[in-house]
Each structure stands twice: as structure tokens, then as C-alpha cells.
Amino acid sequence: MPIQFPAEKYTGRIAEITLGATKEEGGTRARKVTVGGQAALNFHGADGAYPNPPAVAMEIYDVAPELPEEVVRALGPVLDRPAAWARKCVEDWHADLVCLKLKGTNPEAENRSPEDAARTVEEVLKAVGVPLVVYGSGAEEKDTRVMQVVGELLKKENCAIGQAENEKYKSISVASMGFGQSLVAFSNLDINLAKQLNILLTDFGVKRERILMDPLLGGLGYGLDYSYSVIERIRLAALAGDTMLQNPILVDTSIAWNAREATIGELAAGGDAARRGPAWEATTGIASMVAGADLLVMRHPEAVKMVKGAIAELKGGA
Amino acid sequence: MGLTALEIYKHLPKKNCTECGVPTCLAFAMQLASLKVKLEACPYVTEQAKAALAASSAPPIRLVKIGTGPNEVGIGDEVVLFRHDKTFFHPTALAGMVLDTSPEADIAAGAAGLNSLRTERVGLMMKLDMIAVRAAAGDPARFAHAVSVVRSKSDLPLVLVSDSAAAMEAGLKVAGKDRPLIHAATAANWEAMTKLAKDNKCPLAITAPGLDALSDLAAKVKGAGVEDIVLDIGEMPMGKALETLTALRRLTIKKSNRAVGYPVLMLVKDDELAPMRAALGVMKYASAVILERVDPATLYPLMTLRQNIYTDPQKPIQVKAGIYEIGKPTDGSPLMFTTNFSLTFFTVQGDIEKSKSPAYLMVLDTEGLSVMTAFAAGKLTPEMVEKMLNESGIKARLGHRKLIIPGIVARMSGKLCELTSWEVVVGPRDSSGIPSFMKTWK
Numbered sequence: 089m090p091i092q093f094p095a096e097k098y099t100g101r102i103a104e105i106t107l108g109a110t111k112e113e114g115g116t117r118a119r120k121v122t123v124g125g126q127a128a129l130n131f132h133g134a135d136g137a138y139p140n141p142p143a144v145a146m147e148i149y150d151v152a153p154e155l156p157e158e159v160v161r162a163l164g165p166v167l168d169r170p171a172a173w174a175r176k177c178v179e180d181w182h183a184d185l186v187c188l189k190l191k192g193t194n195p196e197a198e199n200r201s202p203e204d205a206a207r208t209v210e211e212v213l214k215a216v217g218v219p220l221v222v223y224g225s226g227a228e229e230k231d232t233r234v235m236q237v238v239g240e241l242l243k244k245e246n247c248a249i250g251q252a253e254n255e256k257y258k259s260i261s262v263a264s265m266g267f268g269q270s271l272v273a274f275s276n277l278d279i280n281l282a283k284q285l286n287i288l289l290t291d292f293g294v295k296r297e298r299i300l301m302d303p304l305l306g307g308l309g310y311g312l313d314y315s316y317s318v319i320e321r322i323r324l325a326a327l328a329g330d331t332m333l334q335n336p337i338l339v340d341t342s343i344a345w346n347a348r349e350a351t352i353g354e355l356a357a358g359g360d361a362a363r364r365g366p367a368w369e370a371t372t373g374i375a376s377m378v379a380g381a382d383l384l385v386m387r388h389p390e391a392v393k394m395v396k397g398a399i400a401e402l403k404g405g406a
Numbered sequence: 407m408g409l410t411a412l413e414i415y416k417h418l419p420k421k422n423c424t425e426c427g428v429p430t431c432l433a434f435a436m437q438l439a440s441l442k443v444k445l446e447a448c449p450y451v452t453e454q455a456k457a458a459l460a461a462s463s464a465p466p467i468r469l470v471k472i473g474t475g476p477n478e479v480g481i482g483d484e485v486v487l488f489r490h491d492k493t494f495f496h497p498t499a500l501a502g503m504v505l506d507t508s509p510e511a512d513i514a515a516g517a518a519g520l521n522s523l524r525t526e527r528v529g530l531m532m533k534l535d536m537i538a539v540r541a542a543a544g545d546p547a548r549f550a551h552a553v554s555v556v557r558s559k560s561d562l563p564l565v566l567v568s569d570s571a572a573a574m575e576a577g578l579k580v581a582g583k584d585r586p587l588i589h590a591a592t593a594a595n596w597e598a599m600t601k602l603a604k605d606n607k608c609p610l611a612i613t614a615p616g617l618d619a620l621s622d623l624a625a626k627v628k629g630a631g632v633e634d635i636v637l638d639i640g641e642m643p644m645g646k647a648l649e650t651l652t653a654l655r656r657l658t659i660k661k662s663n664r665a666v667g668y669p670v671l672m673l674v675k676d677d678e679l680a681p682m683r684a685a686l687g688v689m690k691y692a693s694a695v696i697l698e699r700v701d702p703a704t705l706y707p708l709m710t711l712r713q714n715i716y717t718d719p720q721k722p723i724q725v726k727a728g729i730y731e732i733g734k735p736t737d738g739s740p741l742m743f744t745t746n747f748s749l750t751f752f753t754v755q756g757d758i759e760k761s762k763s764p765a766y767l768m769v770l771d772t773e774g775l776s777v778m779t780a781f782a783a784g785k786l787t788p789e790m791v792e793k794m795l796n797e798s799g800i801k802a803r804l805g806h807r808k809l810i811i812p813g814i815v816a817r818m819s820g821k822l823c824e825l826t827s828w829e830v831v832v833g834p835r836d837s838s839g840i841p842s843f844m845k846t847w848k
């Protein structure tokens with residue numbers, strides 16, 4: 089008796105979000121990226137519609153960040169040149185998007201002005217044709233001013249800005265709505281908090297098809313076990329019909345590099361650190377995708393290569 | 407799953423004696439139906455009832471044991487599709503591989519190398535579970551010799567890999583008593599392989615293209631008397647592998663399909679994506695993964711992933727609260743505190759050890775939460791610290807009244823100072839700073 093594939097049928101469907109606007113659409117992006125839109129778990133095309141595989145963004149910073157030695161070696165001498173860094177991400181490492189983190193605007197650090205930030209955004213926009221995700225520094229009052237200027241610049245580009253959080257979402261929501269950007273909604277490793285934030289945002293007026301959820305990714309060995317299940321539960325609830333969770337999920341795998349085991353040279357049974365680190369991030373990445381992540385913000389070129397290789401094979405599955 | 411609670415109840419003794427740990431026979435039947443208990447828990451079931459209930463009390467995925475003694479591994483016996491539904495019980499068994507075509511010295515070094523890849527992480531052992539020996543030379547004697555060389559270097563359970571029955575027989579002459587996994591029976595050789603498995607009482611991996619062929623072959627092998635079966639899904643791209651592994655898990659758990667109710671094995675060939683393939687197997691239902699080539703730099707993250715996926719999602723891994731002595735502390739040694747989350751405790755303990763100066767480490771019961779999480783959740787408070795200082799007996803062991811606290815919770819130092827009138831010293835934020843911090847401690 090032939091075995092039938094035991095397909096799952098879901099009633100819910102994830103919102104589809106396209107980032108990037110081309111010339112015809114009034115923007116300057118050469119490429120667009122669409123995530124979400126599925127009616128199945130990631131890579132489970134045999135169960136239902138699965139139109140868009142996960143996409144990979146690579147992070148860059150406005151001011152040179154402190155990164156682990158191995159990452160610095162792999163990235164090369166671009167850390168203090170955001171435009172060159174962005175170009176490498178796209179041309180050499182084939183990132184689908186670039187995630188610009190405006191850490192330097194933080195009043196407690198370099199305290200760069202909104203105009204400085206805007207200049208960086210402009211340079212990066214010129215350097216690459218992919219859509220951008222732009223983050224402030226997390227300092228609310230400053231981010232409000234930064235996003236005002238940055239949002240204006242990105243007006244026609246259909247990008248994403250972040251992050252909205254439970255206690256601080258209003259001004260960034262205003263910016264995202266005013267300038268037609270998608271919004272990254274960050275919540276703290278809890279399905280109910282993720283849902284609650286989505287409700288707050290939609291009540292405030294943000295369109296559901298504009299929200300990317302970031303439910304906080306714990307790196308491999310340091311909270312991944314929690315994140316894996318939180319993401320899986322969010323996605324299953326969404327597919328089961330919970331409209332307040334039917335958003336594409338964004339995760340940041342650069343967190344994997346916080347694990348000491350990803351970087352230390354001497355580690356019992358740990359092999360060569362230069363390969364262990366990228367594998368640490370890539371493993372974090374594939375786990376997040378299998379659980380349900382649709383957009384990954386990544387750090388190390390080798391990790392990106394592995395994850396993109398996995399995506400190419402996984403999406404060809406069904 | 408199989409029989410309903412009422413159908414099971416009919417076969418129970420109906421004594422309601424509670425010896426099974428459940429108030430009534432009916433309650434026990436309900437638990438049996440949902441696979442929460444084993445039939446053996448009731449001492450009074452008759453042999454007839456046992457036979458009648460065998461089918462429904464058997465796990466949906468058979469537990470197959472490979473190897474003997476302390477290194478024996480059990481694979482299979484999972485009951486859910488998602489770890490948050492309950493937990494995954496039997497961590498994916500990982501194996502490295504050696505070839506019988508290699509020079510003897512390389513086989514010996516390879517086996518010893520694989521055997522030595524073990525280390526403790528958050529208090530749990532991480533290691534390879536098996537070594538696979540592949541017959542690639544086409545010479546049974548050479549295979550047998552390779553198997554004996556591997557055995558002399560490691561007592562990990564073996565997987566004997568060959569589709570030649572003659573080679574397998576030679577290998578089993580050397581290692582058959584140790585319950586190696588025989589890999590693999592195919593449509594072509596299954597009769598001979600099944601006989602070898604039966605004669606040597608060894609588990610048998612089978613492989614065939616597609617689920618239909620796999621299930622047919624399993625039925626034949628079972629019919630011939632071997633029940634410890636492992637299904638090898640064969641080589642395929644990751645997408646197809648995910649679909650196949652998912653199909654098998656759903657068939658067993660949701661459709662109670664016993665024809666494929668066996669643990670599943672995946673062989674990962676040596677290419678650039680090998681770490682990704684292996685990770686996929688660990689997350690998505692492979693009970694065993696054989697790695698053609700092992701790179702410790704990617705194996706370590708893989709083993710960490712396995713730890714993460716196979717922990718109980720309801721209960722963080724934790725250690726006992728209490729006063730821990732590191733080195734041989736005296737009444738002049740420093741006292742610090744941390745939480746009872748295993749990851750936190752072992753990280754901090756390791757860092758204090760690195761400093762080479764003895765210390766007391768006071769471990770608070772934060773229900774297994776890390777320092778930052780516990781603090782944010784209100785489960786690590788100055789009051790708790792004060793209570794533990796007073797009740798743990800640590801005061802009598804110290805000639806000073808100084809407490810080092812994690813840098814992340816510097817915010818509690820004022821309150822803590824006020825409550826205890828101890829001198830509160832704020833330590834580094836990351837415990838890796840402890841060794842240099844200790845140099846300045848007085």
C-alpha cells in the first residue's frame with residue numbers, strides 16, 4: 089500500500105512583505121526582496137504555499153564597532169567605512185540586504201548627529217542596490233530625531249527601520265508610517281509579548297503588512313533553546329490562524345558571537361577557532377530558519393555562505 | 407494512539423489498588439493511552455492482557471540500542487513533533503567514520519582521534535556516540551582487520567558499513583558481540599544481512615529509495631525476525647531530507663504507522679554544507695547522524711545544538727543552590743555569588759578556577775535563571791542574597807564581611823549594603839574578567 093505524504097493543512101498565512109523600491113517605483117534600489125507569504129512551516133512546501141525562502145541581510149555599522157578578532161580578519165579593513173563594507177557584503181558575500189546599525193548616534197558613545205547618520209545612510213544607499221534595514225542606537229529620544237532625518241531620506245526606498253519595543257514604539261511607528269517604511273518590532277523571547285507588541289502597533293495605526301517581528305534570538309548555547317521554541321510556537325500559532333502573529337520573523341544571528349565558545353582559541357575538543365566561530369553563527373542561523381525565521385541579519389561572510397547554501401538546497405525540497 | 411483508554415481499561419485488573427502510582431485503573435489506562443506511563447508499572451496485568459496491549463503500549467518509534475555497557479546508546483522512542491509539546495528524549499547519536507582502505511596507522515589514529523573528542527559543557531558530557539567503519543576495500547579480511555584496529559582504540563559502539571554480506575560477516579566475527587549497528591540491508595542483500603543481524607543479535611539499518619520501498623523492506627526484515635531496525639533515508643538534498651524526515655515523524659506520531667516506527671539515520675557526506683546537513687538532522691528528527699568526516703571545529707557547535715534541542719524546554723538545566731568551594735578557600739578567601747542556572751554556574755566556576763585563587767561561590771536558587779534574566783524577573787533580589795548570607799552558614803567560615811557581586815547587578819549594591827552592612831564589591835560584568843579582577847582583590 090503506497091504511503092501518502094502526511095501533509096498538514098493550515099488555515100493561517102504569513103503576511104508578505106516586500107522591501108526595496110526600484111526606479112519605476114520612485115526609489116533607487118536595483119533589487120527587491122520579499123519575505124513571508126507562506127501557508128506552511130519554513131521549507132515545508134509539501135504542506136502549503138511557500139513562495140519566499142528566507143533572506144539574508146548582513147550587518148554594518150556607522151562607526152567602527154568592536155568585533156571579535158576572527159570577524160575583523162574576515163571582514164577586512166572596512167570597519168570604519170560603511171559604504172565600502174556594504175559593497176563587500178553585496179558584491180563579495182551576496183547579501184540580499186544590508187542592515188545598517190547606527191550605533192554611533194548613541195548619546196552615551198560617539199553621539200553622532202542625525203545629519204551625520206543621514207550622510208552615512210546616503211553613502212550606503214549609493215554604494216549598494218539592495219534594500220536596507222536601518223536601526224537606531226536604542227536611545228529613544230535620540231532615535232526619534234535620527235529616524236526623522238533618516239526616514240525622510242529613505243522615503244521612496246521602501247526599507248525597514250527599527251526597533252519598536254514594548255515601552256518605546258510610538259515615535260518610531262510614526263516615522264515608519266510617515267515615510268512608508270516597514271517596522272521591526274522587537275520583543276523579549278516570549279510569544280505573548282510578541283503578540284502584545286503587534287497589537288499595540290496595529291492599534292497605533294501601523295499596518296500589519298508592515299511589521300517584521302524580532303522575538304530576540306539567543307545564540308547557540310546561550311538561549312537558542314528558548315528562541316527555537318518561541319519562534320516555532322509563534323509560527324505554529326500564526327499558521328493555526330492567530331492573525332496577530334502572522335508576520336515574517338526577523339532574527340539577528342550576530343548575537344552568536346557573544347558566546348565565548350565561538351571565539352576562544354583554546355577550547356577542549358573545540359578544533360580550530362577560525363572555523364568554529366563561523367560555524368557557531370551558521371548553526372544559530374539554520375536553527376532560527378528551521379524554527380521559522382524569514383529574514384536573518386548576519387555578521388560573518390563564511391556563516392553567510394553556509395546559510396545561503398543551506399537555503400538554496402532547502403527551498404528546492406518539495 | 408493505538409487503543410483508546412477505554413479499550414485499554416478492559417484489559418486491566420480493575421483492582422484500583424494505586425500501586426501503579428495512579429489512583430485508579432481507569433486513570434492508569436488514560437495515562438497509558440497517552441504514553442505517559444509504561445504497562446510494567448502495574449504489577450497485576452495478566453500475560454494475556456500484556457499481549458493484547460503490547461501494540462498500544464509500545465512506543466510509536468521503537469527504542470533501538472546500539473553497543474553494550476556504559477557506552478550503549480539508545481535511539482528513537484520520541485513522542486512529539488515539536489520539543490515544546492513535551493521534550494525530545496533521545497539525543498541524536500553522532501558518529502564519525504573511518505575507512506578500511508586507509509593505512510593501519512591512519513585507522514588507529516583516526517579512531518583514537520574520534521574517541522578523544524569529548525568535553526563537558528554546562529555539566530553535561532558532549533562526545534561522539536559511535537564510530538562507523540566503512541568497508542571500501544572490497545576485501546572482508548581487510549575490513550575485519552580495520553574493525554579490530556578501531557576496537558583497540560575505542561570502546562564506543564560501532565557501525566559496520568558495507569553492503570557486502572561477506573564483509574559484514576567478517577566484521578561481525580570481530581565485533582559482533584558488542585552489538586554494533588549493521589549498515590545496511592538493501593532490497594538486494596536483505597536476506598543475508600537480516601540473518602547476520604539475527605545470528606549476532608545486532609540492530610540492523612536498512613535503506614531503500616522512497617518511503618514505500620523503505621516500509622516494504624522494514625516489513626520483510628521484521629518478518630524474518632529482526633525488530634531492532636533503523637531506517638537510513640539515503641543521500642538526498644537537504645530539502646528532500648527534511649521532507650522525508652518530517653514525513654516519517656508524522657507517520658509514526660500522528661498516524662500511528664508502525665510499519666515505519668523505527669529510528670531514522672542520516673549519513674552526511676563530506677562537503678561544504680556538511681555542518682548544515684548535520685544540524686538539520688539534529689533538529690528535524692534524525693535519531694542518528696553519521697559524519698563521513700569530522701571537523702572538531704564544526705562538531706563542537708553541532709554537539710552544542712544537540713544539547714540545546716534535547717533539553718527539557720520546561721525546565722532549565724540547573725545546579726543545586728549552596729556554598730561551593732573552589733580550590734581550598736580559607737577564612738580570608740573572597741566570597742562571590744551567582745545563580746543556579748547551569749550555564750551561569752559552570753561559566754563562573756571555570757573563570758574562578760582560571761584565576762588560581764581559592765574562593766567561596768554562593769549559588770542562589772533563581773529557579774535556573776541566568777543572572778540577568780533572574781534580576782529582570784525579580785527572582786534575584788538583595789533580600790534573597792541577605793537571607794542566604796545569614797542562613798547558609800558562610801558567615802562562620804569567613805574572617806571578613808566582603809561580598810563580590812556580578813557586575814551586571816551593580817544596581818543592587820546600595821540596597822544590599824544597607825541590608826547586610828557588608829562591604830559590597832562590584833565585580834566585572836562578564837565573569838571572564840574575574841582572573842584579572844582577583845589580582846586586585848584584598
Ligand code: B12
Nearest residue numbers: 278306311742744750775776777778779782783812833837
Ligand atoms: C535565554 C534568556 C532568557 C530565558 C531564560 C534563560 C535562563 N535559564 O536564564 C527566558 C526565555 C526564560 C528569558 C526570560 C526573560 N528574560 Co531573558 N534573556 C535570555 C538571554 C537570551 C540569554 C541569557 C543567558 O543565558 N545568558 C548567559 C549567562 C551565562 O549569563 P549570566 O547569568 O548573566 O552570567 C554572566 C554574567 O552575569 C557574569 N556573572 C555571572 N555570575 C557572576 C558572578 C560574579 C562574581 C561575577 C563577577 C560575574 C558573574 O558572567 C557570566 C558570563 O558572562 C538574554 C539576552 C542575552 N543575549 O544575554 C535575555 C535577557 C537576560 N532577558 C531579559 C529579560 C527582560 C527577560 C524577561 C524579564 C522578559 C520577559 N519575557 O518577561 C523574562 C524573565 C523570566 C521570567 N519571568 O521568568 C533581558 C534583561 C534586561 C535587563 N538588562 O534587565 C535580556 C538581557 C534580553 C534583552 N536584551 O532585553 N530570558
Ligand code: SF4
Nearest residue numbers: 422423424426431448
Ligand atoms: S496497579 Fe494495576 S491494578 Fe492497581 S490501580 Fe494500577 S492499574 Fe489498577
